[in-house]
Amino acid sequence: MEFETQIKQLLETFLEERPDLFLIDMKISAGDNVVIILDGDNGISIQDCLDASRAIEFNMDREEHDFGLQVMSAGLSEPLTQIRQYKKNIGRELELLMQDSSKIQGELAKVEEDRIILILRYRKPKEVGKGKVDVMEEREVLLSEIKKALVIVKF
The missing domain is CATH 3.30.300 (GMP Synthetase; Chain A, domain 3)
Structure with a gap:
C-alpha cells in the first residue's frame, strides 16, 4: 500500500x-x-x-x-476553512478579508450551509445635529465571498 x-x-x-x-x-x-x-x-x-x-x-x-x-x-493565527470551525466560533469576533479585498469585522451570530451572519457594531454621525450614534446591524456574508476569515483574540 x-x-x-x-x-x-x-x-x-x-x-x-x-x-x-x-x-x-x-x-x-x-x-x-x-x-x-x-x-x-x-x-x-x-x-x-x-x-x-x-x-x-x-x-x-x-x-x-x-x-x-x-x-x-489549528492555531489562533490560522484562518477558518471549514463550516465546523465557523460553528464553534459563534459569538466570537471575526475579521473577514473578502474576495474584493475589502475587510469586514463583526461578531459571528449564525452559520448556515453557504453563508454566515455577522453582527456589526459601529458609530455613525447623527442624521440631524452633532455627534454620533451607536449602530448595530446584521450582515449576511456568503462563504464564497470570503477570502480569509480570522478569529480576533481579545485579552
Missing part, C-alpha cells in the same frame, strides 16, 4: 472513533515528513494530538518506511 494512502486510512479510522475532531490539513513532504493539523468542535487538547499521533505511528512499520510525524492543533 502506498505510504500516503496508509497514513490517510489510519487518520480516517482515528477520526471515526473521535467524531468531535476533524482534519484541517495534512501535508506530506518529499522527505516523508507528515504534518497533520486537527481541530475539534469543543477545541483540541495536547492529549488529542498525542492520541492521533499514536494511532498512526503505532500502526506503521518504521523499518518498512521511515517518516517524520507531527500532529498539531
Whole structure:
C-alpha cells in the first residue's frame, strides 16, 4: 500500500472513533515528513494530538518506511476553512478579508450551509445635529465571498 494512502486510512479510522475532531490539513513532504493539523468542535487538547499521533505511528512499520510525524492543533493565527470551525466560533469576533479585498469585522451570530451572519457594531454621525450614534446591524456574508476569515483574540 502506498505510504500516503496508509497514513490517510489510519487518520480516517482515528477520526471515526473521535467524531468531535476533524482534519484541517495534512501535508506530506518529499522527505516523508507528515504534518497533520486537527481541530475539534469543543477545541483540541495536547492529549488529542498525542492520541492521533499514536494511532498512526503505532500502526506503521518504521523499518518498512521511515517518516517524520507531527500532529498539531489549528492555531489562533490560522484562518477558518471549514463550516465546523465557523460553528464553534459563534459569538466570537471575526475579521473577514473578502474576495474584493475589502475587510469586514463583526461578531459571528449564525452559520448556515453557504453563508454566515455577522453582527456589526459601529458609530455613525447623527442624521440631524452633532455627534454620533451607536449602530448595530446584521450582515449576511456568503462563504464564497470570503477570502480569509480570522478569529480576533481579545485579552
